[in-house]
Amino acid sequence: MDQKITHFNSLFTVWFKPRETMRNLLENPNPKFFYFMMLFYGLSTALFELSDRGIGQEMPRVVILFIEIILGIVVGLIWYYLISGFLKWLGSLLGGKGRYRDLQIAVVCHAIPYVVLTGLSILAFLLFGDSSGLSDEGLISLGIYILSGIAIILSVWSIIIFVICLSEAHRFSIKKALLLWFVLLPFYWIGSMSLSFIEVVQNEEYKTKPINEAISDFGYDVKTPSYITFKPKKEYGWIDKELNQLQITYQRGFSQELTYNVSPEKPLYYREIGEKVYLYDDAIGYYTEIDEVNRIDWYHDGLYYSMDYVSNDLIKKTQFLKIARSFK
Structure with a gap:
């Protein structure tokens, strides 16, 4: 099978055949494709963060999209390198045999659903990023609820994909892969709370005044x-x-x-x-x-x-x- 076709198909096959997709990527690694996927992962994460804080109502959209690109590159690549090494080390403690590159590919498979999330977040940003000119509040709320519901479903499904791919990368059972994900979960929370704390400290809105x-x-x-x-x-x-x-x-x-x-x-x-x-x-x-x-x-x-x-x-x-x- 043509290597380019294999990587393109992974955007679709990972949803229903994550283990087979993971094997194909392990047999046909392509660093350019992996960097591309992690860029989209970073873009999605950054866009959701900025949209959730209502920055779209305070800054020009061109400026926001520029910030998105920069943050996406930084967040995506940092996540790609650091979390892969962390997963390799944690997995080895559970008897995993995965190499560093194997865990990088697992992280990429986990990021593939975020390509769809990126599209949804961009759609939500364009439609509701600045709702001051829209009069139908009920329609706006319905659209936001629908997109949020789809995003939640995709996020849950991405976790399932991640667990299966971790199992394939480390060549151990789903139970151990699930345990690895649960061990990783507190680090997500710590990172999220740390970012929230920094935001509150730095945000002028929450600074008390005389x-x-x-x-x-x-x-x-x-x-x-x-x-x-x-x-x-x-x-x-x-x-x-x-x-x-x-x-x-x-x-x-x-x-x-x-x-x-x-x-x-x-x-x-x-x-x-x-x-x-x-x-x-x-x-x-x-x-x-x-x-x-x-x-x-x-x-x-x-x-x-x-x-x-x-x-x-x-x-x-x-x-x-x-x-x-x-x-x-």
Whole structure:
């Protein structure tokens, strides 16, 4: 069989004949083809990461696609070389006989389904990367759910393919290959959590600011309390751009905290239940006590407020309402 045809067919045969496809690639290795597949794997991973963080709404698409290409090359090649060596070492501890190149090919087979995922992610990016100009929110949500569902199915199937290919590369049983994948799984989690932590630390959206600065950046006439039942050790605010809300926190310790959220649009967590109380300037609040948390929700001057007082013990209702009535 022609070698080029063999590699092209692997894009299709790996879905239903992963073991046979793996054997063909082992017998006819082609480094150029492997690099090409890992590039697509990196592109898919990077595109999903950027799309999931909504970067498509903040940067020009040409710039994003350029970033995708760079990240795809870096992520794909690093993954290709490092994870192959790691799998060879772990597999050898389980009695595996696979060579370094054999594990590289297994990684490539695992990456083949991501060619389809890359196409889906590009399609989702082009359709929904910037939905500000689209009016049919129901259609947008349906499209995103369908594409997300297909992506989940393909991701699960890629794991099955990966386990089978690991079995073939190391020439041991599916049980040992599955065990190898489970041993590898915590490293996925650690890497993912590390990237998320770095993102949170570096992302300006999640950096806390002095309260006055946060209110100024929020751009609305947000009221603050002139009375609090304790002397705060920390006072800060931060803006959730995705939800378009401002959160203000006064903290004495982990067990005593006063927090309130402000939004120009009625949020899903806003409650109009509980005891109705009068606050200030004809504002009406809804007071509740649940699980050692005093809470009140109210609307005033175009803004929705939701305030919680978290403590080891509920404070008196009169004290909590005194805080709410001191917003001026």
